Amino acid sequence: MSELLTVLGVGGPLAVMGGTVAVAREKCPSVYWSAVGLPLSTVRLLGSYGSVMDACGLTVAPSRLRALAVRAATRREVRPVPPRRGLLWPTSTGLRLRLRLAAGQEVADVAASAERLRHAWGVHAVHVSEIRPGTVELRLVGFDVLRDVRMPRHTQGGYLRVPVALREDATAFVRDYRAIPHQLTLGATLSGKSMYLRHLVAGLAGQDVALVGIDCKRGVELAPFASRLSALATDPVEAAELLSVMVRLMDRRYDLIRARQNIPVGTPDQAITSDLWGLPEEERPVPVVVFVDEVAELFLAATRKDEERRDEMVTQLIRLAQLGRAAGIYLEVCGQRFGAELGKGATMLRAQLSGRVCHRVNDEASAKMALGDIAPEAVIAACSVPADRPGTAVAGDTSGGWSRIRTPYLSLADAADRCVKTAHLVPELRELAPFKPVNVSTAVEAGGLPA
Numbered sequence: 001m002s003e004l005l006t007v008l009g010v011g012g013p014l015a016v017m018g019g020t021v022a023v024a025r026e027k028c029p030s031v032y033w034s035a036v037g038l039p040l041s042t043v044r045l046l047g048s049y050g051s052v053m054d055a056c057g058l059t060v061a062p063s064r065l066r067a068l069a070v071r072a073a074t075r076r077e078v079r080p081v082p083p084r085r086g087l088l089w090p091t092s093t094g095l096r097l098r099l100r101l102a103a104g105q106e107v108a109d110v111a112a113s114a115e116r117l118r119h120a121w122g123v124h125a126v127h128v129s130e131i132r133p134g135t136v137e138l139r140l141v142g143f144d145v146l147r148d149v150r151m152p153r154h155t156q157g158g159y160l161r162v163p164v165a166l167r168e169d170a171t172a173f174v175r176d177y178r179a180i181p182h183q184l185t186l187g188a189t190l191s192g193k194s195m196y197l198r199h200l201v202a203g204l205a206g207q208d209v210a211l212v213g214i215d216c217k218r219g220v221e222l223a224p225f226a227s228r229l230s231a232l233a234t235d236p237v238e239a240a241e242l243l244s245v246m247v248r249l250m251d252r253r254y255d256l257i258r259a260r261q262n263i264p265v266g267t268p269d270q271a272i273t274s275d276l277w278g279l280p281e282e283e284r285p286v287p288v289v290v291f292v293d294e295v296a297e298l299f300l301a302a303t304r305k306d307e308e309r310r311d312e313m314v315t316q317l318i319r320l321a322q323l324g325r326a327a328g329i330y331l332e333v334c335g336q337r338f339g340a341e342l343g344k345g346a347t348m349l350r351a352q353l354s355g356r357v358c359h360r361v362n363d364e365a366s367a368k369m370a371l372g373d374i375a376p377e378a379v380i381a382a383c384s385v386p387a388d389r390p391g392t393a394v395a396g397d398t399s400g401g402w403s404r405i406r407t408p409y410l411s412l413a414d415a416a417d418r419c420v421k422t423a424h425l426v427p428e429l430r431e432l433a434p435f436k437p438v439n440v441s442t443a444v445e446a447g448g449l450p451a
């Protein structure tokens with residue numbers, strides 16, 4: 001064939017065109033998808049829907065009525081029935097398609113065939129989710145969206161909801177503090193934990209929320225954001241003092257909530273509250289997000305005195321994790337490992353941190369510390385995060401769901417700049433005033449931030 005094309009004089013141009021398409025596919029997958037992949041996959045899907053469903057075992061026998069009607073009207077062979085297909089919705093990264101399941105089918109049947117469907121329709125991945133009983137949505141993703149992360153335009157962010165990364169199904173992964181109050185983020189060195197924290201700080205900086213940092217790596221990770229922090233502790237001694245203050249703050253908020261519960265006769269039901277969010281807006285204290293970078297540093301103890309301080313700190317962290325949610329105090333804990341070997345209280349604290357994000361890890365044991373109580377497949381996925389893709393992680397929560405995510409790139413300078421611009425939003429919290437980092441902007445400038 002190629003000889004014939006060469007004789008006709010079109011072999012050369014065709015080869016050049018083929019090469020250009022291959023390069024576009026490699027270098028600009030989103031452009032390739034819009035120009036070539038989308039029309040091809042649409043044609044494939046529309047042309048082969050019935051036969052692909054049949055080959056994947058996703059068809060059911062037709063009802064007797066349908067069989068009779070087909071025989072009477074066409075005298076054709078009565079074929080098995082695939083799920084009823086809705087409209088195809090093209091997106092910048094793929095296609096969306098809703099299916100009405102046939103009687104006797106369940107979501108798991110379609111999910112089990114996702115790998116076969118992706119091969120049949122020539123897309124990078126097929127993700128299946130339930131929309132309502134009997135209806136599933138297929139998200140066909142045309143290319144590897146985690147290679148060059150672009151966040152979608154509509155991310156469903158909001159108050160205490162930070163779109164922090166992209167999921168592999170091209171939807172935004174939102175860190176929602178009210179749904180999952182406390183989170184543990186693990187990862188080996190250079191795996192992208194700081195980038196993750198950076199996005200959270202930058203995302204929360206513009207909101208009415210107090211940000212508190214505990215960074216026992218002498219503040220190297222969190223000091224650049226100091227202008228927006230209400231408090232920063234950079235060594236274990238300061239951290240111990242700050243945590244005691246946080247626990248006292250929490251106790252006072254509980255008192256406030258309890259005072260509100262001395263319910264006078266005639267109080268409407270909706271005014272009775274058991275947490276901060278039920279208080280009237282003018283009385284409601286501002287929520288506090290506590291970032292703990294490199295949690296293992298808090299557990300280290302060389303002397304007996306250190307040990308006492310460590311035990312006290314761990315107890316306070318556990319109290320904050322157990323009771324903080326109702327008082328609007330949320331924990332964001334980061335570290336390389338978080339196992340029982342850290343010492344007394346580690347396992348108990350970990351159990352309270354229900355949100356889990358695991359970046360690349362050095363061994364399976366570390367992945368199990370983050371995801372072991374979520375799903376064995378999530379552990380395997382975390383162990384296979386490639387080293388040349390920093391920021392890639394497996395995110396799960398203790399309800400059992402998990403997904404692969406990757407943060408977009410955000411330079412430290414841009415995140416710090418956002419903090420400087422939103423410094424006027426630092427809320428007044430009398431208790432935290434002694435811990436307010438003072439020489440913040442000067443420290444940032446003097447620190448010479450990397451790009």
Ligand SMILES: Nc1ncnc2c1ncn2[C@@H]1O[C@H](COP(=O)(O)OP(=O)(O)OP(=O)(O)O)[C@@H](O)[C@H]1O
Pocket residue numbers: 187188189190191192193194195196390391392406407408409
């Ligand atoms: N999503 C991302 N996209 C591109 N580059 C990234 C991403 N996340 C992290 N990186 C890069 O990877 C490198 C390591 O990232 P980061 O400092 O966040 O890792 P870390 O896990 O905090 O490491 P350490 O524990 O040593 O502080 C940095 O150079 C950072 O710019």
